[in-house]
Amino acid sequence: MEVVILPGGKPLAVLAADAVEALLRRKPDAVLGLAAGSSPLPVYDELARRHEAGLDFSRARAFILDEYVGLPAGHPQAYREVLRRDFTGRVNISPENVHGPDGLAADLPAACRAFEDALRAAGGVDLQLLGLGTDGHIGFDEPGSSLASRTRIKTLLEQTRRDNARFFGGLAEVPHHVLTQGLGTILEARHVILLAGGALKAQAVRDLVEGPVAAICPASILQFHPHATVLLDEAAASSLRLADYYRHSYDNKPKWQGL
Numbered sequence: 304m305e306v307v308i309l310p311g312g313k314p315l316a317v318l319a320a321d322a323v324e325a326l327l328r329r330k331p332d333a334v335l336g337l338a339a340g341s342s343p344l345p346v347y348d349e350l351a352r353r354h355e356a357g358l359d360f361s362r363a364r365a366f367i368l369d370e371y372v373g374l375p376a377g378h379p380q381a382y383r384e385v386l387r388r389d390f391t392g393r394v395n396i397s398p399e400n401v402h403g404p405d406g407l408a409a410d411l412p413a414a415c416r417a418f419e420d421a422l423r424a425a426g427g428v429d430l431q432l433l434g435l436g437t438d439g440h441i442g443f444d445e446p447g448s449s450l451a452s453r454t455r456i457k458t459l460l461e462q463t464r465r466d467n468a469r470f471f472g473g474l475a476e477v478p479h480h481v482l483t484q485g486l487g488t489i490l491e492a493r494h495v496i497l498l499a500g501g502a503l504k505a506q507a508v509r510d511l512v513e514g515p516v517a518a519i520c521p522a523s524i525l526q527f528h529p530h531a532t533v534l535l536d537e538a539a540a541s542s543l544r545l546a547d548y549y550r551h552s553y554d555n556k557p558k559w560q561g562l
């Protein structure tokens with residue numbers, strides 16, 4: 304796991320966008336794993352800017368990490384719609400190449416299986432962007448999630464519903480159920496880049512990077528990932544025991560090594 308600590312959001316976004324750009328130049332039909340939430344937003348802004356400057360997404364494919372159950376298509380907080388607004392609608396990725404779990408399906412387990420099948424048929428995710436919940440979740444894999452889980456329905460913690468209420472008209476409007484890629488699914492992405500900022504994430508970041516691997520902090524499963532990058536601002540990194548070591552490693556990193 305590589306931990307990069309930088310003062311603010313924009314330089315972190317540039318690093319993540321560099322990784323996406325390098326991937327697309329090497330593999331134009333790459334599979335991108337997309338997370339909703341505020342953390343990846345500066346990355347999407349940077350990629351939209353690079354698209355205007357010529358970066359081509361026409362052959363890229365995208366798989367959305369998670370989705371609320373029961374929000375009507377086009378609902379402003381349905382993740383497919385959030386990601387269309389924040390990213391996919393701002394670059395030239397074909398709408399038919401954007402896949403997400405179907406939170407409106409009559410048969411939700413079948414929709415989860417269909418999503419996993421589509422992901423497998425696409426060859427798996429090349430680069431997965433992730434945020435981090437204050438309770439240590441990634442995707443919507445809440446504490447207690449099986450570390451081997453696949454895409455399935457989950458019930459949200461009240462803490463997560465409260466965290467996300469700011470995007471809705473109030474807590475009552477936040478769904479209780481979601482579909483999410485499992486931790487086992489996320490672990491199969493070839494490269495994972497997690498972004499976290501702000502003091503509210505500091506404890507979850509500590510548990511993720513330096514705690515034991517345990518379902519109480521689902522993100523800690525990334526300690527088993529062979530290529531995981533954790534991009535943090537100073538506040539999110541403020542509880543890390545080895546922060547100075549991570550800074551030292553990054554500052555002295557061989558030039559030829561990307562993320």
Ligand code: GLP
Binds near residue numbers: 433467
């Ligand atoms: C939601 C999403 C996650 C996201 C998390 C953190 O619960 N399902 O994918 O990482 O929120 O969101 P934010 O980046 O807005 O703090």
